[in-house]
Amino acid sequence: MIPQTAMPPYPWQESLWAGFCQSLEAGRLPHAILLNAVDGLGIEELGQAMARFLLCHSPIDDLACGRCRGCELLHAGSHPDFFLLKPEEKATQIKVDQVRDCVDFVAKTSHFDGPKLVLIEQAESMNVNASNALLKSLEEPAGRCIFILVSDRVSAILPTIRSRCQCMTLSLPSTRASEAWLKEQGLENAQHWLRQAGGAPLKAKKWTDGDYAESQLKLWAELSSLARAEIGAIALAASWQSRETLELMQMQLFMLESLLRFKMAKEPVAQELQALVDQLAILEEHYFFRLHDKLSQRLAQLQRGANLNGLLQCEDMVMDWQSLFQLARRMNARQRRL
Numbered sequence: 001m002i003p004q005t006a007m008p009p010y011p012w013q014e015s016l017w018a019g020f021c022q023s024l025e026a027g028r029l030p031h032a033i034l035l036n037a038v039d040g041l042g043i044e045e046l047g048q049a050m051a052r053f054l055l056c057h058s059p060i061d062d063l064a065c066g067r068c069r070g071c072e073l074l075h076a077g078s079h080p081d082f083f084l085l086k087p088e089e090k091a092t093q094i095k096v097d098q099v100r101d102c103v104d105f106v107a108k109t110s111h112f113d114g115p116k117l118v119l120i121e122q123a124e125s126m127n128v129n130a131s132n133a134l135l136k137s138l139e140e141p142a143g144r145c146i147f148i149l150v151s152d153r154v155s156a157i158l159p160t161i162r163s164r165c166q167c168m169t170l171s172l173p174s175t176r177a178s179e180a181w182l183k184e185q186g187l188e189n190a191q192h193w194l195r196q197a198g199g200a201p202l203k204a205k206k207w208t209d210g211d212y213a214e215s216q217l218k219l220w221a222e223l224s225s226l227a228r229a230e231i232g233a234i235a236l237a238a239s240w241q242s243r244e245t246l247e248l249m250q251m252q253l254f255m256l257e258s259l260l261r262f263k264m265a266k267e268p269v270a271q272e273l274q275a276l277v278d279q280l281a282i283l284e285e286h287y288f289f290r291l292h293d294k295l296s297q298r299l300a301q302l303q304r305g306a307n308l309n310g311l312l313q314c315e316d317m318v319m320d321w322q323s324l325f326q327l328a329r330r331m332n333a334r335q336r337r338l
Contacts, residue, residue: 006331009042009045009046010041010045010046010048010181011173011177011181012170012171012172012173012177012181012201013042013046013170014176016046016168016170017046017049017062018062019168020033020050020168021053021062024054024319028065029143029146029164030165031145031146031147031166032138032146032147032149032150032164032165032166033050033146033147033148033166033168034123034149034154034162034165034166034167035047035050035148035149035150035151035168035170036151036152036154036167036168036169037169037170037171038152038168038172038198038200039152039200039203040197040198040200040201040202040203040204040206041152041163041170041172041173041200041201041202042202042276043150043151043152043170044121044150046150046170046178047119047121047148047150049063049064050148051082051117051119051148052064052066052071052074053073054114054115054117054146054274055071055074055079055081055082055114055115055117056068056070056071057068057069057070057071057112057114059171059195068200070112070114072323080110080111080112081110081111081112081114081115081116081117082104082116082117082118082119083102083105083116083117083118083119084121085098085099085102085103085118085119085120085121086120086121086122086125087122087125090252091224092125093125093126093127093130094120094122094123094125094126094127094130094160095127095130096127096129096130096133098130099126099130099131099133099134100133102118102134102137103133103136103137104139105118105133106118106141106142106145106229107137107142108142109143110143110144114144115144115145115146116143116145116146117145117146117147117148118145118147118148119148119150120147120148120149120150121150122150122151122160123149123150123151123157124151124152124153124154124156126157126158126161128158131157131158131160132160133162134161135160135161135164138161138164138165139164142166147165149161149165153300154167160170162265172199172200173199173201175191175194176197178190178194178201178204179191181201181203182194182201185204185205185237187204187208190204192270193205193208194256195208196254196291204309212247215243215247215251216251216254217272218249219248219251219252219255220255220272220275220276221272222236222278223255224275224276224279225275226321226322226325227279227325227328232320233315233318233319234274235314235325236310236318237314237317237318237319238311238314240314240317240318241310241311241314245302245310245314246299246302247310248314248317249295249298249299249302249317250299252295252317253292253295253296253299255273256288256291256292256295257275257292258270258273258277259276259277259280259288260285260288260289260292262277262281263281263285263288264285266328272320279325279328280324280325280326280328282331282332282335283327283328283331284325287324287327291321291324294320298313298316299319
């Protein structure tokens with residue numbers, strides 16, 4: 001179901017939206033669009049806004065009216081010229097059978113005097129078989145059919161799919177613009193949360209709306225306990241298993257980035273993180289870069305839907321941190337003897 005509200009794009013989407021509307025008005029809109037952005041910029045909402053606009057019978061000021069028959073059917077989930085393709089509930093991949101249903105839809109005649117539209121969310125989750133099943137329809141759609149593929153990991157989409165689409169990339173907004181928007185949403189300490197979210201304002205807002213801050217402080221306290229040998233690595237890994245692995249990895253990456261900024265630019269860190277910084281300050285930057293790369297690779301595997309053993313992943317992460325703490329203790333001890 002696509003929301004009925006004809007909400008305009010987020011401020012940082014206005015330029016891309018204007019180009020999309022101009023292409024449509026000039027008759028130059030491609031039959032296949034690949035929307036690409038990092039997570040936290042509202043790329044799925046933008047794809048949905050495009051779908052609403054293209055299927056609206058009476059658009060107003062480059063937005064869907066929200067009241068016509070097309071808008072009502074789309075909101076009700078019963079528009080005969082619209083097909084939504086995304087992973088089924090609790091699934092990590094778009095299955096080939098789903099794509100075959102989509103191909104059947106594309107082959108049918110449209111019901112209204114307008115285009116048929118296929119919206120593919122999390123397009124990177126199509127496996128090889130699903131992607132291959134889509135190729136012919138994507139290259140030579142029957143009748144007037146528009147495909148909108150949405151992805152925050154476009155590199156994971158097969159090149160044969162990417163080459164048949166016109167890529168529209170949504171860039172990160174400026175830090176000033178993002179902070180201004182977050183402050184309008186009532187977010188305190190916008191700069192801090194925006195940095196944690198890698199510059200993505202919607203991700204920053206999502207984290208502050210939930211219990212992310214509390215989870216982050218808990219992680220810092222747990223690693224401080226590990227550094228002081230107040231908790232064992234196996235016990236800590238077992239407790240991490242009950243937590244969201246993706247979130248754990250993102251929080252660790254932010255910690256490492258904070259450590260690197262402190263080491264390389266003497267940038268201050270959060271007060272709650274200072275104890276960990278002090279324990280690891282003796283280590284050179286390449287140790288943090290190495291762990292950052294390793295965590296980034298694990299995160300990419302997880303995002304691609306890899307079936308990773310949760311406990312083993314947690315044990316590996318804890319052991320990596322324990323190795324850093326042990327190395328820092330040895331180096332500090334050696335320095336004191338000199």
